[in-house]
Amino acid sequence: MESGLRFLFLNAAVALFLAVLTSGCSRVMDTLDEPSSAEPVIDPRVERREVRRPRIDTENFELGAYTGFLSVEDFGSSTVYGGRLAYHITEGLFAEATIGQTTAGRTSFETLSGAVDLLPSDERTFRYYDLSLGYNLFPGETFIGRNRAFTSSLYLLLGAGSTDFAGDSRFTITFGAGYRVLLNDWLSAHLMVRDHVFRTDLLGEDKTVHNIEFVIGLGWFF
Amino acid sequence: MLIGAAIFLHFVTPVQAREAHYVVEVSEPFLELHSGPGRGYPRFHIAERGEQIEILSRRTDWFRVRTAGGVEGWASRAQISRTVLPSGEPVSIAPPSRLDYLERRTEGGVMLGDFSGADVLSAYFAWHATRNLSLELSASDLNGRFSSGWLAGVNLVHQPWPEWRVSPFLALGTGVIRIEPRATLVDVENRTDQIGHAGLGLRMHVSRNFMLRAEYRRYVVFTSRDENEDVNEWKAGFGFFF
Numbered sequence: 001m002e003s004g005l006r007f008l009f010l011n012a013a014v015a016l017f018l019a020v021l022t023s024g025c026s027r028v029m030d031t032l033d034e035p036s037s038a039e040p041v042i043d044p045r046v047e048r049r050e051v052r053r054p055r056i057d058t059e060n061f062e063l064g065a066y067t068g069f070l071s072v073e074d075f076g077s078s079t080v081y082g083g084r085l086a087y088h089i090t091e092g093l094f095a096e097a098t099i100g101q102t103t104a105g106r107t108s109f110e111t112l113s114g115a116v117d118l119l120p121s122d123e124r125t126f127r128y129y130d131l132s133l134g135y136n137l138f139p140g141e142t143f144i145g146r147n148r149a150f151t152s153s154l155y156l157l158l159g160a161g162s163t164d165f166a167g168d169s170r171f172t173i174t175f176g177a178g179y180r181v182l183l184n185d186w187l188s189a190h191l192m193v194r195d196h197v198f199r200t201d202l203l204g205e206d207k208t209v210h211n212i213e214f215v216i217g218l219g220w221f222f
Numbered sequence: 223m224l225i226g227a228a229i230f231l232h233f234v235t236p237v238q239a240r241e242a243h244y245v246v247e248v249s250e251p252f253l254e255l256h257s258g259p260g261r262g263y264p265r266f267h268i269a270e271r272g273e274q275i276e277i278l279s280r281r282t283d284w285f286r287v288r289t290a291g292g293v294e295g296w297a298s299r300a301q302i303s304r305t306v307l308p309s310g311e312p313v314s315i316a317p318p319s320r321l322d323y324l325e326r327r328t329e330g331g332v333m334l335g336d337f338s339g340a341d342v343l344s345a346y347f348a349w350h351a352t353r354n355l356s357l358e359l360s361a362s363d364l365n366g367r368f369s370s371g372w373l374a375g376v377n378l379v380h381q382p383w384p385e386w387r388v389s390p391f392l393a394l395g396t397g398v399i400r401i402e403p404r405a406t407l408v409d410v411e412n413r414t415d416q417i418g419h420a421g422l423g424l425r426m427h428v429s430r431n432f433m434l435r436a437e438y439r440r441y442v443v444f445t446s447r448d449e450n451e452d453v454n455e456w457k458a459g460f461g462f463f464f
Binding site: 056057058059060087088089090091092093095123131133136138139140141149151153160161162166167168169170171182185221 | 279340
């Protein structure tokens with residue numbers, strides 16, 4: 001009788017346990033099933049972040065103006081005005097186009113003789129243009145006072161062009177050196193010495209003339 | 223309240239204004255800032271890994287950047303290309319490649335040479351329609367012993383093998399030539415004539431956007447006199463593409 005009762009209790013316990021287990025399982029199953037019907041555990045759709053990529057502003061061109069003195073061989077020296085456009089190809093190399101103009105003075109002969117004019121006044125305009133290649137030879141910093149430093153560079157220039165003078169244009173080789181100081185990110189100051197060399201027979205004999213120019217100028221990077 | 227809003231705006235507006243710049247994050251241990259755009263300028267500051275920097279502008283292969291602390295300096299392309307965007311993507315700032323050279327659209331250059339005994343300096347601008355075909359505008363300055371002048375024209379250029387490192391090309395064009403005899407000579411009249419030419423040349427991609435070019439042209443000057451003149455021209459120079 002006792003073993004029969006124990007058997008009954010055991011059965012009941014097992015049944016209860018199974019019932020609890022199955023109901024628990026089904027609840028677990030329910031909880032597992034539930035989200036799958038609404039949304040998956042892993043969402044394959046990845047929201048992309050909107051990344052705006054602004055264009056980087058390139059500043060490889062430099063536009064400038066300059067003024068100084070140009071010594072026109074045999075014709076004294078006078079004030080010269082000019083403009084330049086440079087394209088910076090690499091950190092060292094740049095290409096440059098320059099155009100400038102001055103009015104040549106009188107030769108010593110004209111001054112001493114008093115009445116002789118070798119050239120009419122409209123032919124005394126000395127205008128040149130050239131295309132050069134430049135190289136930044138010595139980059140560095142220039143210190144002004146104790147607290148101020150400017151980026152600077154010494155550069156060499158070699159170019160070819162043409163000079164209009166005395167009613168003629170002549171093939172001209174130019175060479176020289178310049179010193180550039182960056183006053184801020186877009187403004188540069190230049191000090192430049194160049195020689196314009198060409199052959200002329202203006203005063204009778206065919207000869208090579210050197211016309212040395214010394215200028216200061218400003219440049220704008222854009 | 224108004225003062226609060228004003229203070230709030232004061233701090234917010236500069237941030238919005240700055241958003242137009244490219245912001246990158248340093249992913250290498252550090253990024254060096256130079257005082258100028260070149261190798262020779264001294265390093266004066268470093269940005270550490272994880273620091274966000276703004277790229278303000280670019281000059282040749284150098285980038286002007288501002289660190290989170292407000293320090294401005296120049297970083298090399300090599301170092302900038304090893305930073306990452308805020309999204310985690312690497313920054314791709316490559317120098318002009320061989321492909322960019324082949325796919326170039328606009329090109330300019332300068333050449334120097336001999337035009338039948340006269341010195342010639344010429345500048346050209348080219349527009350590439352395809353890899354093989356381009357249209358060029360050129361202007362030349364002529365300076366000879368007895369005369370000087372200028373020449374301007376259009377030129378159609380065909381490059382059969384553009385992918386060769388030294389690549390030949392054929393040219394055909396027309397233009398106008400102006401000849402002015404020297405002032406020291408007995409007065410001879412200035413002349414303006416139409417001119418046509420056929421040419422042959424070589425172009426060589428050196429590196430980045432820089433190339434060398436040499437060419438020969440044979441011109442026919444259609445003079446107003448009875449016979450036409452033939453002129454030979456040789457010139458060489460350099461060019462770069464944008």
